[in-house]
Amino acid sequence: MSPEPAPVMGLRERKKRAARKALANTALRLAMEHGMDQLRVEDIANEVGVSPRTFNNYFSSKEQAVCAFIVERQEHVRDALLARPAGEPIWDAIINSAVDQSAREDQPRREDVHRVRDMMHNHGLFGEMLRAHADAERMLADALAERAGEGANPLHARMLAGIVQSASRIAFQTWLQNHDDRSFLPLFAELLREAAAGMPDLTATAARTTAAAS
Amino acid sequence: MSPEPAPVMGLRERKKRAARKALANTALRLAMEHGMDQLRVEDIANEVGVSPRTFNNYFSSKEQAVCAFIVERQEHVRDALLARPAGEPIWDAIINSAVDQSAREDQPRREDVHRVRDMMHNHGLFGEMLRAHADAERMLADALAERAGEGANPLHARMLAGIVQSASRIAFQTWLQNHDDRSFLPLFAELLREAAAGMPDLTATAARTTAAAS
């Protein structure tokens, strides 16, 4: 499994990726420690040992740097998804690759929850997070389309990816509100399985006096 | 059920709403005319006849002002949805209220398509648009939960709203890419109906040579 076309990546490319990852990590860590309002580009650059101007050669905003891990994570999920056996039902493949990836990475600690919640209140960051999720969704859609083969409708892949991202977002936000109740992964899987079966219920269950169907 | 607690809105409130709407409209129009890069807060404020400082009393960024119409539109969709007969299947109710709303508003003209596409390339605006859609999704989820009654699972409503927003976004982006092929509403409805039936297909149609876990 060699992702690089060239057996060894040039020094240039290695340094670039290292710098980018260092900036993203530092941005995320500082944001978690001191909050978004106290996060300055200058601080990130200083800590990495690079000029503030250089930061903007890698990211067009500090919010983008903080959210960079989302896209990177999705790259791993994509790889895991494409490595799944071809016969596996698509929903299982999706859930299993998400599970694999979750097992491979550090889970957020309970004491960080309220910090994350605070960060989500920041309007700029929230928008950028959604943007990162949109990138991730596109990536997933491409992977799903590739997995399904040429004949499949690419719009179906897009829709599928959208549903997956919705489930992910909702599970995450639910976990953020009350992380005691349910943990992230089970809820995520449950939502996906329900979506897979279609969502024909919720049809005005006649709670009102007008009564009705079913 | 009267929306206003007071039969006539005070002068204060009327002025505030007028100012907000004027700012949003002007922001959107100027952005369409000259592009996001050329859009300055000062211009918007001047055209409305208000101080630049005041602009930021209504919106925390120009992008938010440009995207304000999305949330306002969703308020109408919600009202239309809640006005639907209780017995109507939920997917039909959703589609029909979207259709009603579309019929009620100006459709974007063909010559604006490329301008909109350019605007979407702006990273800040795209994030804010997703943020507005997230607000809209939450609003829709609340409406769906209300319509379904007390017994329904609120997470199902959230998921449903997420699917609807995904369909909307995908239909919009598709229309944006090649607006000749399909128009927005039919594609939107089609995606929703497919989602309603569940999406069990796409399951690795074995196009490849059993592929490889390589």
Next chain:
DNA sequence: CGAAAAGTTGCGTGGCGCGCATATTTTTGC
């Protein structure tokens, strides 16, 4: 009417994003 509540405005500040010119580093061709 008169006081209080709410909204508007001007000003100042810190920060950001980025274009541009220059210096530095890595790659490439020989």
Next chain:
DNA sequence: GCAAAAATATGCGCGCCACGCAACTTTTCG
């Protein structure tokens, strides 16, 4: 190896933005 070339890092400067604060103006309400 070495020098030219290509890519990257940095310093500088500019225009803009978000927002706190302290007046000032308008609306509301008793």
